[in-house]
Amino acid sequence: MKSFLRIILLTVTMATFCVSTYAQKSDRQRMTREQLAEFQAEYIAKELEMDDMTTQQFIKTFCQFQKDIWALGPRPKKDISTCTDEEAEQAIKERFAHSQKILNLRQKYYEEYSKFLSQKQIGRVYELERKMMDHLFHRSQKEKSQKK
Template identity: 70%
Template sequence: MKGINMKSVFRILLFAMAMITFCVSTYAQKDSRQRITREQLAETQAKYIVKEIEMDDATAEKFIATFCQFQKEIWALGPRPERIASDHTDTEAEQALKERFAHSQKILDLRKKYYVLYSRFLTQKQIECVYKLERGMMNRLYYRSQKGKTQK
């Protein structure tokens, strides 16, 4: 048996490159399918809450639409302002604190607005349960995101 000729080596390299390209593109497609949009996440969360509270269909429909709208308004506020580093001046720290207070107030105003809307079709106990479930989901998402940051 003679040594491997150049033509065989070229075929093997070409085959290996084709396999790598195929595997990488397949993996990328898998990742894009697993990532859901904010809107899909909000709807999934709303449906989870509906299931946990055991709402009837009419109430569930109202709740899902209202919850998703609430989430959109929260996202429109943008991310929470960053915490100020300790090496900034008092003026910078004061400005940062005022920005955080203003952002928190906007969130509180939205929560009050949607409390009134929820009160039109949910009982007070259901609203309390919604807040509890929502907080639990947010905590899980936060811890999952922190876990992902430490693994990278």
């Protein structure tokens, strides 16, 4: 009987420990958008081996670019397969308008980057940014599938 009680007590202790450990893992803090943008900028600056002055200028410009992108809001998402032709046309035009706003911002910040980065560096910035966005997207998809 004593050994049976010990086994039950050990099982309850292990279960409690495992649940608390799992809760701690799931409660990890997420970065804010601003923190993520700054982290991305610092990573890119490090990869491009920028000097301190250029790094600070790049981080400031990159973070402002991200804020301007966020200010546009999310991409218009409407399932056009269930719409009338007029609604589908309107949805497509909204997507075009949103894409044009993004393009205008990219051109504006290309001019800003050109003031302190070479063309090769700007190309590398875009490449690294794209890789990071792809990585974050795949990571978020993986987390979503694990939650289900």
